[in-house]
Amino acid sequence: MSRVLIVGAGLTGSLCACLLRRELQNKVHIVVWDKAKGSGGRMSTSRPPDSLSHSADLGAQYITATAAYAQSHHSVYSELMTAGVLQPLDGLVEGLRQRDGSTDYMTPLGMSSVVKHFLSESADLFFEHHVTGLYRRGASWEVQRKAGGSEMFDAVVLTMPVPQILQLQGDLGHMLSVEQRQQLDGVVYSSRFALALFFPPDVVFSFPWAARYVTNNRSICYIAADSRKRNADGPGRGPSLVVHTSVPFGVEHLEKDKEDVQPIILQELHKLLPDLPQPISIKCQKWRYSQVLTSVPNCPGHMTIHDRPLLVCGGDSFVHSNFDGCVESALSVLSVLKASL
Template sequence: MEVGGVSNFCCSGSHSADLGAQYITATSSYAQSHHRFYSEPLSAGVLQPLDSLVEGLKYKDGNKDYMTPLGMGSMVKHFLSESGADLFFERHVTGLYRRGASWEVQWKAGGSEMFDAVVLTMPAPQILQLQGDVGHVLSVHQKQQLEGVEYSSRFAVALFFPPDSINGPGRGPSLVVHTSVPFGLKHLERDKEDVQPIILQELNKLLPGLPQPISIKCQKWRYSQVLTSVPDCPGHMTILHQPPLVCAGDSFVHSNFDGCVKSALSVLSVLKASL
C-alpha cells in the first residue's frame, strides 16, 4: 500500500499543534452507521469528546463533537496500524501506466512498482495531472466531472509560546490561525513565507496583548475543503474495472471525517467485487 500526503500535525519541542481540521462533528445518523469508526478510536484514546465550547458553531440535537489529542493524522495512523498493511511513505506518484493485467506506478524520485489495483485519493486536479494512461482510460464524461471539482484554499499558522507566557510552568501553549476562503483565493499563488507576515499582522490586531512566540509554523493548503464535488457520486469513481483503477476521497462525497469513511467503504465494495 502506498500512502502519501502532508502531515498536518506539527511539533516544536514540548509544543504541538494541528494545522488541519480542529475537531470532528458526528451527526446522529453517521454516529449510528459509522459507529465502529468512532467507538474503536475512542476506546484506544485516539479520539476524545470535545468538552469545550466552539464559538459560532451551530449545535444541532444529536450531534456530537470530538477532538484528537495527537492531531487528525493520528486517526489515519490508527486505522492503518489496525489494517496490518505494509506501508511505504514519501513516494510522490507522478505516473500510472497500464501493463496488461497490472498497473505500473512511477515515482518522482525515480523507479516504479507493479500493482494489481490502484486507488487514487489525491484531489481531483492532481489526478488529471498524472502522466501515463489515466487520461486515456478516462471517459469524456468522467474527465468533465473531475474538471468540475472545486476546492477552497487556505493558509494556517501555528504559534508556539514558552510555558510560562500564558498558563505558567509546564507544557507551552500553542495557537492555530486559519485564513478565510476569500483570503486563500487572493493569495493562492504567493509563497507561504510572504503570506505569513500578513496573517500575523491581522492576528496582532485581534489579539494585541499576545506574547512573542518562540517559533512559528505556516502551512499552505492549496486543496483544503471541497466546494463542488462530483455530483450524484457514490463516494468513488471507477475509471477502469480491470485492472482496477478507482478514484476516491472527498472529491466524490464531502469534506469531513464521515465523508472519508463513506468513500472508503464504497471503494472497499468495489475492490472486493473486482479482486
C-alpha cells in the same frame, strides 16, 4: 497474493487500507504511498523543529458527528473512542453553530492520531513517494514515482485531490470517459493558509475560549488555542495557537510564497489579540486544496476508472468534505476492491 497500492496516507487511504487488511487478511499485500514526509493529509499534526513538547493541528480541527452518521458509522466512532483517539470536545468554541443531535469530538494527541491509528495495523507505508504516472501493463499497473523507478501493482486506489489525479501521466487520461472527465473537472476546492504559533511553557492565554470563529475580519476566520482545545495543556508543555485564514484571503494570496503571506496574517492576528505573547516558533501551511466546495456529482463515494486491472479514485471529493465523507468513501472503495479481488 494481489498487490494493492493506495496513494495517499490521509483518512480515506488509511481507513481503506485498514479495512481491506481486516476483510481479506493474507489475500492481499497492501502498500500505501504518500508524497509527504508524514501521514495525515489534511488531518496532519505539526511540531516545530527541535521540540517534542509542542504540537498543533494545521488542518482539520475537530470532528462533528451528526446523529445519522453517529449511527451509520458507529463502529468507526466506537473504535476510536475505545482507543482513546477521540474524546468529546468540551472546551468553549465561540461562534460554533450546533446542529441538533450532533456531537463534537477532539483528538488528545492531534488529528493525525486518527490516521495513524488505522495505519498502525494496515499496510507497508512509504513516505516521500510522489506518484507521477500510471501505465497499464497487461493485467497490472506500472506506477512511476517522481524520484525515479516504478513498481507493479494488481490494483491502484487514488485518494489525493482530484486536480493531482488529473495531472498524472500515462494511461489514466485516455481511459476517462467524456462524462467522467467533465465530472472531475467540475470539482471545486477552497484554499486557505494556516498558521501555528508555539509558545514557551510558562505562557497562559488570557482569553477563555478553546476556539473562536471570527466574523469581523476579512483575513482570519478561525483561531484555536490548540493545546487547550485538546486538553493538552500541562507542566512542561508549551501552548500552541492555530489560525486559519478566510477563503477570500486564500484565493487572493494563493500564488504567493507562504513566507510572504505569514507577516500579513500575523499583523491581522495582533489586531484581534493585541496581548498575545511572543511565540518561540511559527509554522505556516498553504492548503491549496482545503475543503471540497463542489464534489463529483452522482458518485457513490468513488469513481472506477478501469475494471481490470482495477483503478479506482476515492476521497471526500466523491462525497462531501468532512470526516464522515472520508469514511463513506473508504467504505465505498472497499466494496469495489472486495468485488474485484
